[in-house]
Amino acid sequence: MRELLLLNLGGIRYGVWKDEILAVRGIETLHRLPLSPTCIAGMSILDDRTITLADLSVCIGLSPITRRGKNRILVLSEEEKVPGFIIDGEIKEVSISSSDVFDIPDYLKTPLIKTCALHASEPVPIIDIALLYDRVLTADREPPMADFHVTGQRPLSLSSIRSVRVFVSGGESFAAPAGDIKHDAVKPGRASRLALIPPYVNGIAHYRGRIIPLIHLSRRIKLPKAGRAGLMFVARLGKEDFGLLVDSDKGKLYTRNLKLKELPPLTQCRWMRFAALRRKEILPLIDTGVLVSASPEHEEEMPLPDRYKPASRFGEQYGREDVGVAEFLLLGVRHALPASEVVDSFRIKQYRRVPNVEPLVIGVAEHDGDLLPVLDLAMCFGRRSIVTPTWQMMLVKNGDFRALVITEEAFEASQLTVPQQRGVPIVLPHSVVYGCYPAAATVRLILNVEALAVHFDKALVKEFLAALSKEMEQAPSEIVPALLEPDFEAEAAEAAVFAEEGEEEEEGVGVEDEMAVAAAAGIAAASVPGESEESKEFIESEELIESKESEESEEVVESDDTVVAGAGGEESVESLESQELVESQESEELEEPAYDTEPAVAPEPEPETMAPAEEV
Known part of the structure; x- marks a missing residue:
């Protein structure tokens, strides 16, 4: 048996072997030293000599002590100027047998915390206090972190899947290869937290004679809802066992009863490249080993723009010959796509959300046996469409790029003569807008869906806001704050001022330039400050x-x-x-x-x- 001191550090229980410290002493006062590192708690008097104390909580990666209540000192030396560590709270002493001491899994192991002791069915991480003290004396004060890496894990391939386990996480259904999961979901045991771990790691738990890391799947996938996560799958990932926390277990399905399909590149990530189709249900297939590992062992996939090969000739034809366009409603206003890129339009069909994608991609749907991304072009204007059953989908094809674009209504194709075709008055990257054309008292944009989907980011939204009309603002939709930047109006006003100055200096401004200045001036009207008294x-x-x-x-x-x-x-x-x-x-x-x-x-x-x- 060996005596272990149980400490409460920042609400987390840790242990220190009693035989590795000289004594536990009380302390009356502690004075903070100005300009000292965070790990130095302060200065005090011990046995008629001035000492400096290190904060044990900070040294292992937690918050500083509160300095309220009764503080204690773990003395490791009687000669050094820094004799030991200060802690707050009570210290409890327990006896631990060698059979109750376990190694921390490699996934979470650090040089300072390599073992844990099982006490009252709860694993207690043990601090290597001697090593930590040496690091403090040598000014190596940065606490080491685990690498959160799964060793020996191979990327998932469809040929290796014989069955899948279906489960619910964060209120959404997913699937994972059943070969990695040992048995049905069980209740997780008592978990112990650790310092310096990602939010999706719930800590460690004791399971059938070993210590396993607990992974909260919905947090790791970054789903909108965390879910209950009251059940645990035990999965063999690489060379270690992991506990995967889920909401519920829906059982096992064999591949003969479902279809396995590759997800389109727009909806793929390194831990989710396939999906299982059961009747009309789409179940994203999660590669749990790659998901849990912070760094992949295999090479990263090629960038998204390199994974598509657009082949539309609309950009070459535009402005040189008559072209066809297919109009549709976008935030209540008509805009258009090249008619040569619109294959079909039909009543909106069922689609499901997929995690870890750009906001423009609102889900994935099955169409003619293939999985296609579903796009909401309102996201280009920082808004999310409010979809009803009467909406439609347009099947867009550009080379090997295919997607379903949702719209309130799609219209028949029409022809544009060369005199009707205009260039856009603002410079947009990646040719995301082919051009525009006048219609009645408005101008309608011709959008490049492939470029919008592949190159979508916040900067693109910022550019598109210049074309947001009052009718589009009033259309039923939800504003997406994450896509909007607060300094946009000021920057738009500055751009409008430069546009007006350029107009005054240049004579004979063309029609397109006049439209650009008018649009910029309209944007800046509400944000340009008033004139000075002299003016x-x-x-x-x-x-x-x-x-x-x-x-x-x-x-x-x-x-x-x-x-x-x-x-x-x-x-x-x-x-x-x-x-x-x-x-x-x-x-x-x-x-x-x-x-x-x-x-x-x-x-x-x-x-x-x-x-x-x-x-x-």
Whole structure:
């Protein structure tokens, strides 16, 4: 038997062998030393000499002691200036037999904590206090961490799967190779926490004569809900056993009763590359060994942009020849996709969410025997669509890229002539927008779904917000705060100022440039600060001069009109009315449609050069 001192460090129970320390002493006062490292608790008086004490909690990776209540010193030397460690709380002494001492699993083992003792069915991690003391004396104060690595684990292959275990984690159904799981789920034993471990590691537990790590699967997968996690699968991963915490166990399924399919690249990650299909249910297949391991032993997969080979010629044809587009509703406003990339449209079908994907990918669905990603393009504007059973899906194909795009309504394809085709007024990376075209009083975007899906990130959302119209803002949707950045409005205003300055310096601005300035000015209208006092005075004086010139001009025009009316009578009046009608028609023909994203800035009216006919 060996005596073990049980300590309570930051709410976690640890042990220290009694024969590895000289004594346990009480302490009355402790003075914090300014500018000292966090691991140094402070200074005190012991046996008429000044000593410096290390904080045991900090030295193993926990929070500092509270300095409330009764503190104690674990003395390891009577000669050093740092004689030992300070702890808070009571110390309990228990006897431990050698049969109750176990090794910490390699997955969680560190140089300071390599063993644990079983006390009252609870594993108590044992601190190598002598080694820790040597590290403090040599100023090696950074506590070591485990590598959280599963050794000897091979990547999952479909040919090796004979059956799968179906379970619920975080309220969602998943599957895992049944060969790794030894038996049905059981209740986990008492768990002991450790310092410096990821949130998904619940600690260690004693199971059938050995110590196993406990992995909270829903936290590791980063599901929205943690779930109950009241059951445990014991799985052999690599060379060690692990306890996988789940909500419920749905049993085993053999491959003859289901289909195993590869997930599309947009929905894959290194620990989830396949799915099991049972009737209409899609069960993502989790490679538990790769999931638990913090670093893979095999090479990482190629980047996502390299895994697709787009083959659409729409970008080459656009602006050079007539093209077809398929319009659809996006946040209540019509936009378009190339008709050559839209294979079909149909009533929305069932899909399921998959974890660890970009927000644009809202799930995966089965279509014609294949699994395809489901995309919500509203995410490009920082919003999530509110889907109803009346919505539709558009099957988009670009080379080997295929996806299902959800929409409130899809419309028949139409042709765009070359004069109708316009470039976009903002620079977007990766050609995520092919172009735009005017329709009535709005401009509609032609989106590149493959580029949007492959290159989606927050920076892209930031660019797309410039095209968010009031109609789109008012459409039924949910704002996704994680995709929006608070400093966007200020940056958009700054960009608008530069755009306006460029317009003043450059003469003969084209139609597309005018639309860009109008859109930028509309964005900045609510965020550009007011003018300074000097600029206000200057503007007022300029307006006064213009007003006087306008009044003088009107007087001259009125006198001329009177002469004309006296000479020509009714014929002159008819001539004036017809001239105004012609000018009005010419003005309507020259007026360009504004973006539906932002209202165009109307020019200031010029002073009238001819009085209305009724004033004559």
